Amino acid sequence: MPYAICYLNGEFQPLAEARISPLDRGFLFADSVYEVLPVFDGRMFRFREHFDRLARSLREIRIESPHTHEEWLALLEELIRRNGGGTMYVYVQVTRGMEFGRNHTFPAGAKPSVFALASQLPTLTPELRATGLTAITVEDFRWGRCDIKSTALLANVLAKQQAADAGAHEAIFIRGDDVLEGSSTSIFVIRNGVVATPANSNRILPGTTRDVGLELATGVMPVEVRSIRLAELQAADEVWISAATRDVVPITRIDSKPVGTGKPGPYWQKLEAAFADLRKRLEGTPAL
Structure with missing residues (x-):
């Protein structure tokens, strides 16, 4: 299976085995934001601009960013490496996290969930x-x-x-x-x-x-x-x-x-x- 490794909450793991709680607010409310960026020959294109936008989206929905730009860079470069490098795209999603219940208001002390995957970059035929x-x-x-x-x-x-x-x-x-x-x-x-x-x-x-x-x-x-x-x-x-x-x-x-x-x-x-x-x-x- 190509692009078989993902990142979820601190661990690189097989994408087919990745699991989240059904109580995650990203699942229940779409209380989450995301970014997609292309990778050419192992190098992410416009990394800073994409993660400036992710940081802005997080601020707008009042989630504290779980990583600095440098930490995001290291995380995604490792994800790219584990998926063989080369040309692809990477997807990153940050949710508000989970609580044991379903409430519209923000849960106190919830830890954001972080998910990232790599996938084939579409080409214009x-x-x-x-x-x-x-x-x-x-x-x-x-x-x-x-x-x-x-x-x-x-x-x-x-x-x-x-x-x-x-x-x-x-x-x-x-x-x-x-x-x-x-x-x-x-x-x-x-x-x-x-x-x-x-x-x-x-x-x-x-x-x-x-x-x-x-x-x-x-x-x-x-x-x-x-x-x-x-x-x-x-x-x-x-x-x-x-x-x-x-x-x-x-x-x-x-x-x-x-x-x-x-x-x-x-x-x-x-x-x-x-x-x-x-x-x-x-x-x-x-x-x-």
Whole structure:
């Protein structure tokens, strides 16, 4: 079994044997937060930014972080090593812990639970690289604190399944006339050579990979961080989505209608090359 070793509450152990209490608040209430970050040739990408975001999510739900950045780094590097190194992604979840009962209020003295696993990093197939991905739009029905990377993802799961049922890869949340983000991705809209993405707020997750995309796009084209209207999405020349396990990938059909030419565009091709160059430049450098 590949990626067979996980970390749970101080121990590296076989993933198939890992167990948590049914009284853990992550299980009962989704009272927990998480992070996902890619690993290229054994090196975690944007480690500091991901764990700055984890620390922020923990503060927002009033859980004290169980580890410093340095401790997280050591823990995950060991997890990567035990799973063979190379290219993968790692998932980290911190819950408020457990108590003997089920109470909505925070339990006094609960010790946070920490879980981490490694898994295969998805790749964009040659076919999808040539054709791009597809998406549908859905009305946003999530809670009001999407800026917290919470494990309470039922609305995202339902939206993603709605996309799958429609034969699409992603669902793009729309609230009123505002384009927000995908069910598990950030979004970019390109029109007349300008790339735009929504500003951070409590309605979207601040995307670490989105920030990389913005940094790289700034050297190629004008960048705007602002509200995006549905009509702009529908009239876009190119649309991209980004996620830690995907980099930035093109969306070429939305609600069964082509985006631009209906094929991955030239700006995305430039950005993809810039991502590859960045990863190469980071090879062998410290993750933190």
